[in-house]
Amino acid sequence: MLDAPSNLGLRPPKPATVPGTAKAPGALREAGLLAGLDAEDAGHLVAPRYDREDWEPGDGVFHAPLIAEYAQRLAARVGELLDAGRFPVVLGGDCGILLGTGEAVRRHVPRAGLVYLDGHSDFRHVGNSPYVGAAAGEALALVTGRGQDDLSNVDGRGPIFADEHVVLMGIREDDEDLDELAGTKILVRTAAAIRSAGAAKSAKWARRRLDRLDGFWVHLDVDILDEAVMPAVDSPDPGGLEHEELAELLSGLTSAANCLGVEVTVFDPDLDPDGRLAAELTATLIAGLTPPR
Numbered sequence: 212m213l214d215a216p217s218n219l220g221l222r223p224p225k226p227a228t229v230p231g232t233a234k235a236p237g238a239l240r241e242a243g244l245l246a247g248l249d250a251e252d253a254g255h256l257v258a259p260r261y262d263r264e265d266w267e268p269g270d271g272v273f274h275a276p277l278i279a280e281y282a283q284r285l286a287a288r289v290g291e292l293l294d295a296g297r298f299p300v301v302l303g304g305d306c307g308i309l310l311g312t313g314e315a316v317r318r319h320v321p322r323a324g325l326v327y328l329d330g331h332s333d334f335r336h337v338g339n340s341p342y343v344g345a346a347a348g349e350a351l352a353l354v355t356g357r358g359q360d361d362l363s364n365v366d367g368r369g370p371i372f373a374d375e376h377v378v379l380m381g382i383r384e385d386d387e388d389l390d391e392l393a394g395t396k397i398l399v400r401t402a403a404a405i406r407s408a409g410a411a412k413s414a415k416w417a418r419r420r421l422d423r424l425d426g427f428w429v430h431l432d433v434d435i436l437d438e439a440v441m442p443a444v445d446s447p448d449p450g451g452l453e454h455e456e457l458a459e460l461l462s463g464l465t466s467a468a469n470c471l472g473v474e475v476t477v478f479d480p481d482l483d484p485d486g487r488l489a490a491e492l493t494a495t496l497i498a499g500l501t502p503p504r
Contacts, residue, residue, distance in 0.1 A: 220307030231481030285311025414463025461499025
């Protein structure tokens with residue numbers, strides 16, 4: 212278990228504040244996640260300071276140089292774990308940490324895949340929006356090569372993941388980028404479709420694409436959960452999954468022989484003052500990530 216508490220990719224919750232997602236690793240550890248998974252402790256990768264006071268719309272992705280620098284450090288750390296035969300569980304932070312974890316996976320295997328579990332497509336880029344800004348809302352676009360070069364081509368080797376190696380799951384039926392995604396080779400299954408088909412069958416559906424790859428990474432933004440059970444995120448929405456469905460989906464994905472690791476993002480302990488939501492999320496992660504006996 213590795214802490215990657217970067218909050219650089221999120222907008223401030225309100226003026227003169229910073230996103231609380233940097234506290235998520237500590238909250239999940241305090242709720243018993245390390246012991247519950249019987250995991251080795253891989254430590255903590257200190258993130259740069261959050262400061263976007265001088266940013267204005269039209270300036271590009273804020274914190275971009277810091278995000279790119281952190282991505283390289285995170286890629287090196289996760290790469291060491293992968294090379295040692297470990298299964299990293301990376302605790303973010305926001306979705307922007309995928310630039311680092313994804314790069315580690317791309318360096319580790321020739322044909323790398325991605326399952327993007329998220330309540331939103333995070334597919335904003337300059338081709339479909341008047342301007343960009345928050346990397347967390349652009350993470351899937353960036354790792355598939357859409358966006359400013361210092362982030363979408365972070366090491367000069369082009370997109371981290373090819374569209375045909377990506378599965379996006381859990382977005383809502385009204386996601387603004389569904390039509391554009393339909394014109395790509397990215398596989399998409401909404402939260403409603405997951406519920407209709409069943410979480411276990413949806414995991415098998417995703418693995419039909421992923422099983423032919425050399426390895427794949429699981430990205431989890433906890434706003435895939437319904438706002439009624441997980442309001443402690445920056446953009447809670449109705450129509451999401453229940454905890455039991457998420458646990459079943461994670462289990463079906465991470466039990467694959469070629470699943471290389473998983474990251475957990477966007478949980479905000481500032482919105483969970485009594486720790487109840489952290490405890491419930493921890494129980495779901497333990498259920499979903501504990502290897503079957």
